[in-house]
Amino acid sequence: MDNELTALRTLFTEFYYWMTVVLMFLIHVGFCMYEVGASRYKHHQHTLMKNTLLIPLVTITWFFFGWWIYWAFPNGPYIHGGGLILESEAFIGVAGFGANELANPTNALMAVNLNDHIMGVFWAAFLLFSWTAASIVSGAVIERITTFAFGILAIAIGSVFWSIDAAWGWHFNGWMVKLLGYHDAYASGVIHAVCGGFALGVLAVLGPRIGKFSSSGEPRNIGPRNPWLVCVGLFLIFTGFWGFYAACNIPIFDLGPEYGMEGVTYWTATNIYITPTTLGGITMNFLMSLSGGFLAGYWVSKGDPFWTYSGGLAGIIAASAGNDLYHPMQSLIIAGIGTYCAYKLHYIVERRFKIDDAVGAVAVHGYAGVVGLVICGFVLWGYPSSGYDGYAAINPIGMIIGAVIMFGVLGFLPGWILAKILHGAGKLRIPRDVELAGLDYNIMEQARKDERAVASSNR
Numbered sequence: 001m002d003n004e005l006t007a008l009r010t011l012f013t014e015f016y017y018w019m020t021v022v023l024m025f026l027i028h029v030g031f032c033m034y035e036v037g038a039s040r041y042k043h044h045q046h047t048l049m050k051n052t053l054l055i056p057l058v059t060i061t062w063f064f065f066g067w068w069i070y071w072a073f074p075n076g077p078y079i080h081g082g083g084l085i086l087e088s089e090a091f092i093g094v095a096g097f098g099a100n101e102l103a104n105p106t107n108a109l110m111a112v113n114l115n116d117h118i119m120g121v122f123w124a125a126f127l128l129f130s131w132t133a134a135s136i137v138s139g140a141v142i143e144r145i146t147t148f149a150f151g152i153l154a155i156a157i158g159s160v161f162w163s164i165d166a167a168w169g170w171h172f173n174g175w176m177v178k179l180l181g182y183h184d185a186y187a188s189g190v191i192h193a194v195c196g197g198f199a200l201g202v203l204a205v206l207g208p209r210i211g212k213f214s215s216s217g218e219p220r221n222i223g224p225r226n227p228w229l230v231c232v233g234l235f236l237i238f239t240g241f242w243g244f245y246a247a248c249n250i251p252i253f254d255l256g257p258e259y260g261m262e263g264v265t266y267w268t269a270t271n272i273y274i275t276p277t278t279l280g281g282i283t284m285n286f287l288m289s290l291s292g293g294f295l296a297g298y299w300v301s302k303g304d305p306f307w308t309y310s311g312g313l314a315g316i317i318a319a320s321a322g323n324d325l326y327h328p329m330q331s332l333i334i335a336g337i338g339t340y341c342a343y344k345l346h347y348i349v350e351r352r353f354k355i356d357d358a359v360g361a362v363a364v365h366g367y368a369g370v371v372g373l374v375i376c377g378f379v380l381w382g383y384p385s386s387g388y389d390g391y392a393a394i395n396p397i398g399m400i401i402g403a404v405i406m407f408g409v410l411g412f413l414p415g416w417i418l419a420k421i422l423h424g425a426g427k428l429r430i431p432r433d434v435e436l437a438g439l440d441y442n443i444m445e446q447a448r449k450d451e452r453a454v455a456s457s458n459r
Helices: 004-038 041-072 119-140 147-169 175-180 188-206 227-247 279-300 305-322 328-353 361-379 396-424 432-437 439-457
Strands: 088-091 094-098 250-254 267-270
Touching (some): 004 119, 004 227, 004 250, 041 147, 119 147, 119 188, 119 227, 147 175, 147 188, 147 396, 175 396, 188 305, 188 361, 188 396, 227 305, 279 328, 305 328, 305 361, 328 361, 361 396, 432 439
Antiparallel strands (some): 250 267
């Protein structure tokens, strides 16, 4: 660092992203509490265990290839602009490294390096997004999936498919941004719609919990067993979402040269596309979308606590695509519309297709995310998708195509195919007797068998 001002900016940015990681960790704590609160007592330990195991599984695979996918695949490859990104690029003070070299796990940048203070914390922020992706799927499939199957699915969505959609639509050089005018500042589609679609694909193969549907096909309500735990868990997720929003920004960036204004220095916060925004503006929009979701959830569900709490999350997700540019009133209204649609679609799909989404994850993340993308295309029609010249402007057609890619192509199809493969191998669903007795009973019974075997061998 050549002077004190540069050092201060670098260390502030490093600490900024470090704090987003700390806050986002609360999202995972919240998901653990939320899922345990929604599940029945006999499945609690298993629910907690799969949420615990996704941390090492996704972390290790994200380190070795997930991060590389994000940097290497913005062009598709060969969808728009060639193959893998190989040319040198600048990245928040890290200059002169090609994208494939930048994310190589053996590179010096991916370790303690006094010449780079940013890569490790930025990697960690994206890793926490990956955990969130796997946790979204986790809630939908509780009480009936094997630990093995969930581990495979967690790696697939956390380190592969969300990494691809982030490279395509959540990268300043992504082909969807350049060609379609796709804009998704806080990941209505990039994380939430893709994970909702992936979860729906898995659920279509996994099937409903025993007793969810009557002999005539009518759905039964298996409500949360600990509503207070669901409430506290969701409030921790809301708290962690502050870190999520902050991590989607670059806190200090000189936009002068980026816009071709030679000799002009214009420092500001930017979104993931390096387009200017303000932390003050997104703070107002976050709170307004949370409020809109709460009110819509309470109203459409006729005061159901579970859907009121979940409505707050659906509202944030619906408005997230454009919350860097919306007026606060727009955020409020869009959140309400997204929550209403998510609630209605949840029960339509449940009745018609016999889909048992245990915590409403497909609705809250998937349907709300898709609705948010579509609305964003109309409300922000004509706004620049990026500060770079030659990129398509935000438009409804591009956003609708983007929603189909996120929810369907990179979400539902991979989830369905992987679930089909696991089902064909007999590894997807737990046996009926284990589901009836409870996954925790199966864990404890295996522990007792191991204890007896050890005692027998010691005689």
